[in-house]
Amino acid sequence: MSKVRILLADDHAVVRAGLRKALEELANLEIVGEAGDGPALFEALAQMQPDCLLIDVTMPDFEPVVAIRQIRARYPDMKILVVSAYDDDVYVHGLLGAGVDGYHLKDQPLSDLRLAVQRVLAGERWVSSPLVDKLVGHIDATLLSSLTARQCEILSLLQQGLDNQTIARRLGLSVKTVENHLTRLYRQLGVQSRLEAVNYIMQHPEVLATSRQATSMAPVSSEAPVQQRVTMLLVDDNARYRHQLRRMIGKVCPQAMIYEAQNIREAVHLTQRAAPQLVLVDVILGEEDGIRCTRRIKALSPPSRIILISAYPDRQFHRLGLEAGAVAFLDKKDLDTATLRQIIDDMIA
8 A cells, every 4th residue: 555645844844853753653654855935845746746735834935825726726636734833713714715625733732733634634624623613703704605595595494304305395496406506505514415514504503593684584664674783592393483483583683693493402502602682482392391491591691581482371381481581471473573673672772
């Protein structure tokens, strides 16, 4: 079995020596050369044709993003792992967008460096763990600008576990059109399958929540819609009713960032991530208890204003809900755009 050919690029010889020593423990790797500046790197690449480049892009005579694009265009099959001391999220995101396969911070353990090299050579993306949280917001902002309203609808239905035929019927599309949408969505999300797409949405719900603003209907009320950004969580096991609520909220507050949950587990997860300002919780969540859900949310996010809703108003539910931390209890049939406007206005006053 032939060895993987590695080229090291860093303007400090002592760093290159450290990288070489760290990689010696990995079998089937061969360090074929080193470079300390831009011109030397391009010459080494042309001569040695390595399988993988480990590079600190802050070398002399080397314009990081422009040069990486050139290298990626010339050597499309070569793996590129940046090893750098810089942790600026915009800088990192720019390099990832230019075509690098991974970004590793120099202050991380050598064991992590070896793992990074192995992951990149296996065809995976690598980002050092301290950078992940910083990058999420930037990545989500990029997705926000690229996802269409139709794609958001399909992602929402995908998250509900619907198959392609059901999604097609629900949206009035052909199955082939849905498949084409999904192919593009997988590419945009950087995933390979339905399961990975759903997992991505669960881990980064803010992408879908933010993007769904585009699907909101224009306000029908003569009053100006609320323009302040409001973070809301809708907890109801009925997907159709959540969609109805979302449409009403869109009329009242187009700027709302809306998250959805169908059970307590999802509600807790989203509360931890988003700390919603306003939460609407159905008293009956399938076989679960909305009052218990209210307690969990209130414990995690005390500032959140929670309103219990139900199609079956009951004094006992009302009393228990208020004791659990809800600020109000509403009959679902009374929850219209006017009521939602009053709720949101009261919250941001």
